[in-house]
Amino acid sequence: MKLDADLRFAVADLYASYAACIDDGRFEEWPELFTDDAWYRIVARENFDRDLPLSVVSLKGKPMMQDRVYGISSTIFHAPYYQRHIISTPALSMSDDAVVHAKTNYAVFRTKRDMDADIYNIGQYLDEIVSTEGGLKFRKKFCVYDNDIIPNSLIYPV
Amino acid sequence: MKLDADLRFAVADLYASYAACIDDGRFEEWPELFTDDAWYRIVARENFDRDLPLSVVSLKGKPMMQDRVYGISSTIFHAPYYQRHIISTPALSMSDDAVVHAKTNYAVFRTKRDMDADIYNIGQYLDEIVSTEGGLKFRKKFCVYDNDIIPNSLIYPV
Amino acid sequence: MKLDADLRFAVADLYASYAACIDDGRFEEWPELFTDDAWYRIVARENFDRDLPLSVVSLKGKPMMQDRVYGISSTIFHAPYYQRHIISTPALSMSDDAVVHAKTNYAVFRTKRDMDADIYNIGQYLDEIVSTEGGLKFRKKFCVYDNDIIPNSLIYPV
Numbered sequence: 001m002k003l004d005a006d007l008r009f010a011v012a013d014l015y016a017s018y019a020a021c022i023d024d025g026r027f028e029e030w031p032e033l034f035t036d037d038a039w040y041r042i043v044a045r046e047n048f049d050r051d052l053p054l055s056v057v058s059l060k061g062k063p064m065m066q067d068r069v070y071g072i073s074s075t076i077f078h079a080p081y082y083q084r085h086i087i088s089t090p091a092l093s094m095s096d097d098a099v100v101h102a103k104t105n106y107a108v109f110r111t112k113r114d115m116d117a118d119i120y121n122i123g124q125y126l127d128e129i130v131s132t133e134g135g136l137k138f139r140k141k142f143c144v145y146d147n148d149i150i151p152n153s154l155i156y157p158v
Numbered sequence: 159m160k161l162d163a164d165l166r167f168a169v170a171d172l173y174a175s176y177a178a179c180i181d182d183g184r185f186e187e188w189p190e191l192f193t194d195d196a197w198y199r200i201v202a203r204e205n206f207d208r209d210l211p212l213s214v215v216s217l218k219g220k221p222m223m224q225d226r227v228y229g230i231s232s233t234i235f236h237a238p239y240y241q242r243h244i245i246s247t248p249a250l251s252m253s254d255d256a257v258v259h260a261k262t263n264y265a266v267f268r269t270k271r272d273m274d275a276d277i278y279n280i281g282q283y284l285d286e287i288v289s290t291e292g293g294l295k296f297r298k299k300f301c302v303y304d305n306d307i308i309p310n311s312l313i314y315p316v
Numbered sequence: 317m318k319l320d321a322d323l324r325f326a327v328a329d330l331y332a333s334y335a336a337c338i339d340d341g342r343f344e345e346w347p348e349l350f351t352d353d354a355w356y357r358i359v360a361r362e363n364f365d366r367d368l369p370l371s372v373v374s375l376k377g378k379p380m381m382q383d384r385v386y387g388i389s390s391t392i393f394h395a396p397y398y399q400r401h402i403i404s405t406p407a408l409s410m411s412d413d414a415v416v417h418a419k420t421n422y423a424v425f426r427t428k429r430d431m432d433a434d435i436y437n438i439g440q441y442l443d444e445i446v447s448t449e450g451g452l453k454f455r456k457k458f459c460v461y462d463n464d465i466i467p468n469s470l471i472y473p474v
Contacts, residue, residue: 005163005321016249019263023282045398082203082304084280086246086265088402091332105335107402107425109265109280109304117280117305122400122425122433124339146398146425147433163321174407177421181440240361240462242438244404244423267423267438267462275438275463 001131003094011092011102011129014136019085022157027072030157031065035130035137040065042143042158045123056154068157078155082111083120085158090125099139100129106143108158110151121158122146159289161252169250169260169287172294177243180315185230188315189223193288193295198223200301200316203281214312226315236313240269241278243316248283257297258287264301266316268309279316280304317447319410327408327418327445330452335401338473343388346473347381351446351453356381358459358474361439372470384473394471398427399436401474406441415455416445422459424474426467437474438462 001007014033021029034040042057059065090104103126110120123145130139143158159165172191179187192198200215217223248262261284268278281303288297301316317323330349337345350356358373375381406420419442426436439461446455459474 005325008325009163009166012247013249016247016262019246020249020261023263084263084265084282084304086244086263086402088335089247089328089332089405091329091336103336104332105339105400105402107265107400107423109277111280111304111306114307115305116307116309117277119277119425119433119435122427124400146400146427147431148427149430149432151432167321167324170405171407174405174420177404178407178419181421242421242423242440242462244402244421247405265423267435269438269462269464272465273463274465274467275435277435 001094001098001100003092003100007100008092010136011090011100014129014138015087015090015104018138019087023082023084027069027156030069031062032134033138034062034065034141035132035139036062038062038065038138039140039142040138040157041141042145042154044148045144045146046148048142048144056150057157072155076155078153079112081113081155083156083158084109084111084117087125090127098131100136102127102129106158118151119147120151121154159252159256159258161250161258165258166250168294169248169258172287172296173245173248173262176296177245181240181242185227185314188227189220190292191296192220192223192299193290193297194220196220196223196296197298197300198296198315199299200303200312202306203302203304204306206300206302214308215315230313234313236311237270239271239313241314241316242267242269242275245283248285256289258294260285260287264316276309277305278309279312317410317414317416319408319416323416324408326452327406327416330445330454331403331406331420334454335403339398339400343385343472346385347378348450349454350378350381350457351448351455352378354378354381354454355456355458356454356473357457358461358470360464361460361462362464364458364460372466373473388471392471394469395428397429397471399472399474400425400427400433403441406443414447416452418443418445422474434467435463436467437470 090102128140248260286298406418444456
């Protein structure tokens with residue numbers, strides 16, 4: 001695997017699929033964008049920069065992700081809201097073991113019923129992407145957000 | 159026509175031209191980004207998801223678009239405002255009839271004179287793009303927005 | 317130099333590096349993204365459209381940029397804040413003298429400690445990019461912002 005045009009387009013497609021999956025509310029498809037042993041983590045920049053382990057969400061492996069999705073759709077009591085992701089063009093590099101390291105800024109806007117849209121979560125994705133039989137997947141996805149005050153609570157993946 | 163690098167870049171250029179045209183306020187050039195029989199529609203996500211026909215704006219064919227532009231510049235009484243589009247990388251697919259189906263998130267920020275910028279319209283473009291003698295054009299452009307409360311009114315295209 | 321896929325990717329990488337440099341707070345590396353005689357300017361759209369010279373920031377040459385960075389880190393008294401850039405795909409063209417002219421919308425979000433994120437600066441970059449021995453660099457970077465009211469003051473580059 002080389003960091004050529006095809007790979008760059010495939011990575012762009014992965015991010016577009018990621019955003020569409022969450023923004024469409026198809027949460028049950030969300031774990032399929034990860035490898036089986038992937039690590040998904042949402043962590044405040046303040047903690048991340050100091051190498052502190054505390055995260056808002058930390059899911060290791062697809063079963064934990066599926067459990068979270070089950071929680072979202074079946075057990076967590078919350079007012080529904082729309083999310084909308086804007087993702088910048090990622091900075092890409094590739095390590096010797098054929099892992100794509102992607103770093104990209106994101107903004108998630110939230111709209112609650114009958115209210116204005118607001119800025120929900122702002123930060124950067126620090127991701128590791130690998131090629132699998134099912135196409136590119138995230139092996140690691142860290143969402144490092146700037147706004148350490150989370151409006152209400154964080155229910156859906158960002 | 160194949161969904162290769164050249165086509166992807168041409169689509170990216172089309173979106174950049176689209177944003178620049180509106181954000182620069184060159185509204186009279188805006189209909190030129192569409193085919194003669196194109197359908198431009200701005201519709202709330204709530205209605206779109208339920209397949210309801212009600213739209214904030216629905217323009218079928220270039221003459222209706224030109225009429226709208228005439229309205230903007232000559233007949234609608236409104237306080238002027240700036241728009242600024244941020245458009246994510248689109249997810250693209252191609253159907254057998256050589257139509258490019260593009261789906262991409264967008265955020266439109268608005269600035270009124272002597273006021274802070276605010277989030278004006280957030281949503282996704284669901285577009286069909288075709289190749290014409292004058293280059294790529296939109297044959298269909300649906301702007302499906304999340305924030306069903308529109309701040310003031312919607313004068314310019316989004 | 318031709319406006320081909322390689323150049324487009326290199327430009328995308330330059331913008332990703334630019335955003336990462338500022339958003340990570342690595343300001344001392346920021347002047348290295350410019351040529352020695354580059355012109356960096358932050359100007360309100362209202363002034364820019366009228367061809368008025370007044371700018372919020374206007375730095376000609378790398379020494380002025382380095383001086384600004386020294387000011388940021390050592391002399392300007394200010395409350396620290398995070399910045400986060402979302403940059404749209406640029407519209408590119410190339411002039412006969414091998415200068416890439418790039419025009420792209422940007423949104424900068426700001427987060428102050430223990431506060432919500434807000435829209436800090438919205439506008440477009442009007443840039444000239446040249447190839448140097450050290451890779452692509454900005455020869456000119458104009459940040460033309462829509463929101464003529466700047467929240468608090470503008471300390472860091474946008």
